[in-house]
Amino acid sequence: MPDVVFDIIGTCIGYDVMLDAIETRLGSKLKAYNIGTKVFFDAWGTACERDFSYLSQIGNYQPTKKILKATFYRALHHAGIPDPMGLVPDEDLEYLSEQWLKLKARPELSKMWNLLRQEGFTIWCLTDGDKDRVKGYFNNSSIEMPDENIVSCDSLKIGKPTPEVYKFMLNKIPGKGKDAWFAAAHMWDCCAAKKAGFQTAWTNVYEKFPCTDIFGKPDLICEGLIDMAESIIETYKSSE
Template identity: 25%
Template sequence: MTERMIKAVAFDIIETTVSLEPMRERLMGLGLPGNSLELWFASSLRDAFGLAASDRFQPFKDVLDAVLADMLEQSGLAGSAEKRAEVLKGMAELTAHEDARSAFERLSEAGVRIFALSNGAAAVTSSLLQRCSLSNFVDRVISVDEVRWSKPRAEVYRHAVEIAGLRPEEMMLVACHPWDVHGAKAAGLLAGYVNRGHRFPTTMLQPDVESGSLLQIAEDILTLGK
């Protein structure tokens, strides 16, 4: 029997495995318009990237909070630290995408180890996975806080490989963010892109598998290299 090519899969969590949509109502509760969700998260990622590119690090929760404070100020809205903290609690109360559990189950049944690799804190991510009934499938939650670099720094992906005790080519990252896929590929891992209607940029290192479905990504992973 041929040994399986991919022995572990590291899933990005926010937006890839769970949906950010429940945060929209929380932001609107502060008076922000409904389309603020996408701007808030994209701006927070931008700032995290800027820190990582300049060899600096801040926990992602702090980055999210700082961007939220700025958005509220720019909109002329009051947003105390207490109110913002209450909104940010929602990051631990997100819901899984419909096909997340079936994808995790499929890989687990096939003997592929599953890791969670997140820019978020380990405790929040663990709580989120438990809430979504996914924690039993996950070997370990790996947070960027452990290496004090944000994705897509290569150190983050290499840390995940080291934790798994594997070679980079034996682990695949699955993410819906092209920058995350590109970062994993640049670090020597394989990568799966969950496109959800968005084309992968031609300027970045290309994914090994691509689909709009997490379950189909899982199926493709199991057949890759056969």
């Protein structure tokens, strides 16, 4: 039977809750320095992903939520705010950290997973987030996901995109070859998964542009989540 392993945060879970929280708490402060909410969040989140990956590579694995909180004032500094700790008090950081736990699924997620399951696909989750937090995101969105099908990098103490993470996941699932799919909204994720042996599907819901000149081409480039499910199903059936 075929399997689809999904990246979770950014792919299945959107960032709207966090963007709204930043706008509510910091919007006017950021605008005073001509800093947009989306630009700041992208800079903060991207730097967090970088540090998560680098720390993992040097054998000093740290959970993403810890890195996100620890690098907040640094992100404000690099955004051009001269006295970030003076401008933004600790309670604002605590508020944003609490909102990070309240993210919700993208609107199409439930339908996408239902389409795949109806065609016999088993859904798996592979995440850099800690397992309880990811389960909380599903609970926030009234989406059921078997606990045994959620795999967190915390349990491995190595993070994506380290090759061993994808190899571990490929060995864990029953599907191999054409039966093993990896789906993500991050091209670096698809690139690493493809090298490990997965069929790969990328959706444009987050990055918009696939930048194939540096990442190479995934097996599928999709418009949104529903198109990703339908494309995976069609491609799989045509290979049978």
